[in-house]
Amino acid sequence: MPNKKTILSLLGRKATKAATLAIAVLLQLLFFTGSANAQNVTVKGKVTNEQGSPVEGASVVVKGTTNGTTTDNTGSFTISVQRNAVLVISAINFSDKEVVVTDANINVKLEPLEKSLGEVVVIGYGTQRKIDVTGAVASVNLEARRDLPMTNVGQVLQGTVPGLNVGLSTVSGGTPPISIRGRVTLSGNQNVLIILDGIQYTGSLSSINPDDIATIDVLKDASSTAVYGAQAANGVILITSKKGRKSEKPRLSFSSSYTVQQPTIGDLRPFDRDGFIKFMTENFYDKAYLAPGYTQPNPSFRLQDWIDPVLGTPTTGLQPHNYDWFDEATKNGSIYEANLSISGGSDRFTYFLSGALVDQKGYIINDNFKRKTIRANLETKPLSWWKVGVVSSASFVNQDGAEPSFGSIQRMPPLLRPYDSTGTLIPFPTRTLEPSPFTTYYVDDVERNNYYFANIYTDINFPFLKGLNYRMNFGNNYRESKRFFASIYAAGQTGQAFKNYQNYYDYTFDNILTYKNTFGKHDVTATLLYGAIERQFNSTNSRAEGFTRLNLSYNNLSLGTNRFTESSANAEALNYQMARVNYKFNDRYLLTGTIRRDGFSGFSKNFKYGVFPVVALGWVVSEEKFMKNIKAINSLKLRAGYGVNGNQTAQYTSIARVETNTSYIYGDGGTTAFGQQVSSLGNDNLEWERTAGLNIGVDFGLLKQNRLTGSLEFYKNKTTDLLYSINIPNVTGFGSIRTNVGQIDNTGFEAAINYNIIRAKDFKWDANLNFSANINKIVTIRGIDANGDGIEDDLISSGLFIGKAIGTIYDYQLDGIYQLTDTRLPGFPVGSLRIVDQNKDNDITQAADRIVLGRREPAYRVSLGNTFSYKGFSLFVFVNSVQGGKNGYLGNNNPSYFREDNTIRINDLMGIDYWSPNNPNGKYPRNVSGTRAKFEPSYWQDRSFIRLQDVTLSYNFSKLLKKLPVETISAFVSGRNLYTWTNWEGWDPETEAADANGVLQAQGLLIGGRPVLRTFTFGVNLVF
Template sequence: MGEAMAAPEIGHSFSVTASQAVRVTGAVFDASGSPLIGVSVLEKGTSNGTITDMDGNFILDVSSSKSVLVFSYIGYVTQEQTAPASGSLKVVLKEDTKTLEEVVVVGYGTQKKENLSGSVASIDSEQLQNRPIQNVSSGLQGLMPGVTVTGTNGAPGMDSGNIRVRGTGTLNSASPYILIDGVESETMSAIDPNDIASISVLKDAASAAIYGSKAANGVILITTKRGSTGKPKVSYSGYVGFQHTTQTIDRLSSYEYASMYNDALRAENKAPRFTDEEIQKFKDGTDPNYPNTDWYGLAYKTGVQHRHNLNVTGGNEFVHYMGSIGYLNQTGVLPNAGREQFNARTNLDMKISKRLSAKLNLAFIKNKYDDASSAYNGGSSDQIIRQLNLIAPWIVNRYEDGTYGTISDGNPIAWLDSGMKVTRDNYNFTGTASLDYQILDGLVLILTGSYVNNLQNYKYFQAFIQYNANKATTPNSLDERYYRWDRTNYDALLNYDKSFGNHHVKGLAGWHTEKYNYKYLKAYRENFPNNELTDINAGDAASQTNAGFSRELAMISWFARVNYDFAGKYLLEANIRADASSRFAEGNRWGYFPSFSGAWRISEENFMSSARNWLSNLKIRASWGMLGNQDALNSDASGAYYPALTVYDIGATYPFGGALNSGYYQGSYNLSTITWEKATTWGVGLDFGLFNNRLTGSIDFYNRKTTGIMMDVAVPQEFALNPYKDNVGSMLNKGVEINLGYNNQWGDWSFGVAANFSYNHNEITDLGGVDYIDASGGYNQRNALGHAMNSYYVYQADGFFNSQQEADDFTAKYGNPFGGGGFKAGDIRYVDTNGDGKLNGDDRVLANSSDPVYTFGLSLNAGWKNFDLSVMFNGAAKVSRLFDAYEVYGAFSGDAGHPASIWKDAWTENNKDASMPRIFTDTNSPSCSRNAVSTFWLQNTSYLRMKNLQLGYTLPKHLLSSWGIENVRFYYSVENLFTIDGMKINIDPEATSQRLSSYPLLRTHSFGVNVTF
């Protein structure tokens, strides 16, 4: 046994005689067999005690052999044992899950969960670790009520997901405010998931008001791992994963397509395209000029990714340290796509003197992103994926002479074979230093400074293809861009924490200032000598263009918070923040954002004492607060970024003296009175715990009204000015959140379940005097008064015409509003919704939104001895997507069409109960979504997905101890294993592109190991 490391202030202060003294030796371990350092060992009923040393050992002289020893350690259940008559003690402490969950990170500090009066959701690192995720945001999906994450893109490094906290609260940017160790981050991809200790989401105004104008859309606080007292602990985690697309559309074979295409042409009194002999060649599949080209199979490959992280922690009474390095490499499921990441982080905690301590956090992350590209829509793989959906299977990919088969928009494989790609090199550095000085007992001054620098180099070289599939004469070209931004922050905080009997008071007062700079440059040239010389100077100078701009933002803030609780029963909190932004004009720069909250812990009342054997916790909460938002101004256009400034455009010419002279003109009219959007939220909640907190839960009701939403307001035409920004819109979000959890252990078995459910009602209540505006970037979507944001604006479909007589009668009444050859049997029937006897655009209705009303998640975990299993589900309901019928379902349009297999169930005289309308061969059909977008093409994209499944095995300790290894765990993990939905065709329900042209979402199977030394 090692020598005791006795605490000087404790030592052997209890007086015993030599004849009575009994020396007790022993060691203390956690459940995994690792020694615990600094465990308090106290002789019960006395002040005689010591603490365990670096190896978990202790020596203590006690008064008698009947003495009881009390072992206590933060995060573990306190344990008592009688001193042995001889030999040594081996004590194993169990983790106290209640204690571990007590403390959550809140704005500018931490707080016991039992004392929270606002709405805060939190998770720890265990819920993210060992999952094959590239970005943290995608790992949050389904874990917390009220936090909706929608996967938008599976491209390497681009799978960050779209995050909304309690719905969409503005017509503008609605992304939450993200801070990593207290420093603002533009994205959650700026951190390795292995470095995270916990994530807290501040959902209501009471918990988020301390961040004022940046918190209207919720706040995400990410806390990284730190060191602790003890010998160095080295941990390695790594995995290798294999990726495939979650869904590809089942499409007709060449034989099926050609046969059905001929039949459709004949039904429209047109000549068939293929002869019977050609149809037979498609069926036989022996003639290379009559292929059944599997375009998906030619393009999509197995993607491979591997991630490695090495972490070192340790420390003594003066310094705690954590250092980590990480590496990620991912090849995409499309050629020329990939990601390579290197990251490093170090956190230091230093005790300089009894009253003075310091912290230093340094982080660096470098990412290189590659995406396949084409001669169309350069800069992404969108056009390639669009063509994979669109090109007919009878098109030859490549002939024997090396030339590519083609359609008018190009051959996607030709672009992939050319190696064309866009590359983004991104570098991010973050540094934070702080000093903590204890002025008095309970009064601490904290000074913090941080600096963030982000740089991205963008390069897209469009190669010249010798056998250009689209026969275009476009030259090779180079587009290079440079983005740089930096942010400098300074904070001064004064913290007060004191108890007076049953009264506990905490106070915070602070000052914050920041400066943000952004710069953008672009250069472009064409006609390079070959595809290998890709420096900008190698291009033709006569073709060059350039562009660029810069902008800056400064803010200053004052804030304060007061917490009071009486006997742990009655809890009150008040916050206030004042923010000033350089974007607004003087007189309107300052915004003031207060909040108030309170809670009553009913379970702590004396009258509840009889229920404490089964009721562990019962608390009700209520809150009110106001937050601000200026993110509507995040635009490249200077007139939007600085809305109080009048913008003048150059390039105008004026006639003077018989000649045209250059000059400028006023391009827009801006208001100096524009100011913050304001979100006012109230909410009530209930927290409960039963049976020693084995069963826990919470229910929250909230109501958030956003007013002063910044919108474009039109200027009368006679002024010839662009629209200006003004605070004229308003929106309502209200909803319910439910969270339930259960954990228990029986011998070698353990089991846990966590479930969450959210309902959010979104409604637009004011649009500045207009009834609707078109949704930004939406496909037939409108934002209209009294309806949810991003609602689809479509015709109401009512089945199919089951006879030509029905179609003729309909035509006689409503005419032929959609052109073409008129309505035919099997076409979609539309509803005259306003009953005016006409069928036109006024009959369109607002249908479901692309934003879900319901979201939910379920996590299950079980363990038996050294085996562990976890399963996670997530889902959404009452959510819709509109997909282009021509490109996604596929059109019978010849070479530029590849119908989906669902068209086998098209309407015919012998199949009147069909799921699809009659087959049409051109876009003039009234059933085509490009003529009449209707509810028929609006898909119900509600779904339930198995988000993650993980099976692990931890090697027994006795196999590792002789090697100096503390822990080894092997595991298998799969992300996005399967999805249950009601889609008409097999499309991933989270796909957001109406053309289905975005990089597909992925399923990942991975195998990994965790090792701790």
């Protein structure tokens, strides 16, 4: 190494004193570094658990520095350190351990935390030990659910975290409805924010390969979601994909499974021929039986004289067929899955590469879902303090093929067939306007969605200032969709074809500066964020109708008589700034302060930006001296947070919009002129919806080795300035205007309890219980006292009631069914529902006789998971339940029958307990009078259920096959949706479908419902 004198001579005599001083300092740093390196030793070690098994991915860091590495799949590591340095070894679910370097070989055994407060969780823009977290953050236990059939990430989340509410999807690959805690808005954004590898993910959850996911964490309160500002009013789900780790050799992983799916509907299917004839006979009981009691058969009755003539023949009476439309449209479903990944790396470079295939065939024919995914997560360290990486994936989803109309399948009578004697489809088998359900099946249909995701990042730990880190994320979401369609039966049997192309792109650009350091008893982490998001959408559709032939399908639209072209596009932008400080004193007193400023192009010019502050406190009580003698309490933390989050409006709702329509024809035979008109009113004062939330939590670890751990949460949220469209007088030319009104309150309690019930040498039994309850209440709507009595009026037409839940049910109270000899109120025939006359005026009116019956929201949700391990066997049993309590979780379930021109030809579902004189205790109304009842009310029933949701049995063959070049071999069998205990009748109590107003409603015994599928899976996992 050149000495100081040599360097100075090279610079020349004109070198300034400042330069000389700088060079001298640099030389001292070089000499110091060389001296330190001279004392370094190479340490090789191995990290194991209490059973002696290797701990992969454990972090090995020199205390007080950023010098570190991770263990490979054998638990081994190599690191260069100074002699007598202190190594800090840490891993998820294990206690940290410090080891002084006195030898070149080190063996470390970690003790389990059993999900205690030492667990590391992902938070917004970073990670944190759970003991240092002041917000409501929960982690999903993915390992227990790896062997379940998961075509969609959402399916694995059901019942896993208290406060995370996940429903069911009944379509292949479908995303179930997901919400966190209570509903905080009336018509603002209600979507949970999905963060994938640090970037907002706007694609479908169906595009993510669940096997690529390393962790899922859920942020539930204002303290934890504040860093995401207005995007996070409905909670946040953080998904982190797998990454490569340093290892001596590449790690190859392969898994494959096959699933059989069967419906859980039991006898809920349409009538066959005999059942249909009997059903129709009862629908004509006033003809088929003799008066006055209508229970004695009428010998002269012939059904073909009364039902639709299409079901009969001139000579033989009824059509002779017994066609099973339901069986023709359904079959047992299946899912085939295969996943292959390779990962590994060195000190300078790590990689994770994967590919996967899913092929699902649903219960309804052509309900198909195919997905191919590839992933490449790469990270390199050009310098010891600088990382550059990319997290990327592509997903190709194929949903070609169109289903037959499942509702029409259930209506079609078995006396009719879909094909004529030549095998040609009969377009209108009932000779009415209702087409054959197979006219939507025998079509050319291509539906493809390609999703591309990439987050390119750089991460710098500045060497000149300890604890200072800069990270840049440039995240990209791109989706291209195409839908091609052709049907000779569409457009009134004239034929229709179209080609639709859509593309969507957004980018997220985040600059994150983090400073972390410890000063004596003070531990400080400060985070600054500046970011921007832009989103763009484009759509082009070409369509033609009136084809003489469709031999070329959708590939030559010019053959259509009428041709149309439509296009659309939209864009929006956000930018934001955030500052957060995490402060810890003496390892027991915690403070988190966050402030975020959001800007959104969709708001009016007066309120483009909103500012949202949060503060939270924590106290690690178990670190206090007075707690040290309480042996049963290993860890105990109290925390409380209060803050405000925003919620944004839909794009273009704050401005006046203009529509173009055909408006005028000049003269007879003239061309149509297009005109423009203002279609909505703008509101320059439309501002951010705000949710202020208080969260109080307790985290604990009790008994020896933290055998009992958990958390308790209490929260109260208040949402004000609700985004809502208020009706205005039609004299203005408009029906409503988007504005800010009212207040909603949400109060809730959550508990997550984990208990290691048995810890024997070869046998373990772990149980986890999740419980959540939420009550929402509308406090004010418009703040208008129309009556002058100081009490705000309800918005009955919108179903909104002051002091009641959003899902309040305001309807008629029922009291059975009118029998033949009953005295009936005016307007109610025999066989119709008896409505309670609330004001006793001998009449039923909407204003006087409706009351609050209950609410749609459940009272509480509870789930219980048990994991049993014996040697190589593992059994996972999971039970999930939603309960309504008193008058809660109600759904409309009223399959009423009214005899009219349409119903004398259509089929119905077996098992519906319709009233008739032969069945006077029947539950559901049957009206054959020819006159509809004055009111046909809903029949509200309790949807509460308990479900044996998941059972998985697996066996690890690794110990039996030690001589094979395989690290792990396991096989498993699992079942899902195995049995449901409920008093609800019909389709599954948890499934919902949107009604004409877009509101999700329970399906019950209604025609058109879809079954939930019971699944059985067989699979194998291999790791080389």
